[in-house]
Amino acid sequence: MSAEEAACAPASPASWDWPTDVERFPEDAPLQALLLTATKLMGAYGQCTVQAAGLKVSLAGLGVLRVLMDEDGLKSSEVADRAWSSPGTVTAVVNTLARDGFVERKPDEADRRIVRLYLTDQGRAVITYYVSQAAPQWRKAFDFADEADEAVVRRFFIQMIGHLGRLMREERGR
Numbered sequence: 001m002s003a004e005e006a007a008c009a010p011a012s013p014a015s016w017d018w019p020t021d022v023e024r025f026p027e028d029a030p031l032q033a034l035l036l037t038a039t040k041l042m043g044a045y046g047q048c049t050v051q052a053a054g055l056k057v058s059l060a061g062l063g064v065l066r067v068l069m070d071e072d073g074l075k076s077s078e079v080a081d082r083a084w085s086s087p088g089t090v091t092a093v094v095n096t097l098a099r100d101g102f103v104e105r106k107p108d109e110a111d112r113r114i115v116r117l118y119l120t121d122q123g124r125a126v127i128t129y130y131v132s133q134a135a136p137q138w139r140k141a142f143d144f145a146d147e148a149d150e151a152v153v154r155r156f157f158i159q160m161i162g163h164l165g166r167l168m169r170e171e172r173g174r
Helices: 003-008 031-052 059-070 076-082 087-099 121-141 147-171
Strands: 103-107 115-119
Touching: 031 059, 031 121, 059 076, 059 087, 059 103, 059 115, 059 121, 076 087, 076 115, 087 103, 115 121
Parallel strands: none
Antiparallel strands: 103 115
């Protein structure tokens, strides 16, 4: 490896220090460190958007509502699969959503042992309201990206989501 290649090669995690200021990540920080930090910050920012909308629901709860908005009447395990979450986490989130009147549990018509989740009118209103309130804040979160780079960034995220989805299915034996 040439000196130029060595200078451009990603550093091992042990060779760089975690920055005290997230805006000062070293150029050679491993991709996973950048992604994990961005993900953590997006989660915190997302929860701020929920609070700014005046809602008393978690981001995880909004995620469940969004999944049910796409397809109502799913089993908890199906919601967990679509949200890349664990069934236990979904159960805890759904318990809160059901208590607050956003989701209903109903037995399956064909097999009463199966419980299906349904979005209530109140739950539908919450997710619709959140999206309308948070959309400007999320646009602001990405307004730093150069318009000319957007297609490249979008393609990267789509590829990353697909790749990580395949890895997760492999891990889960599917």
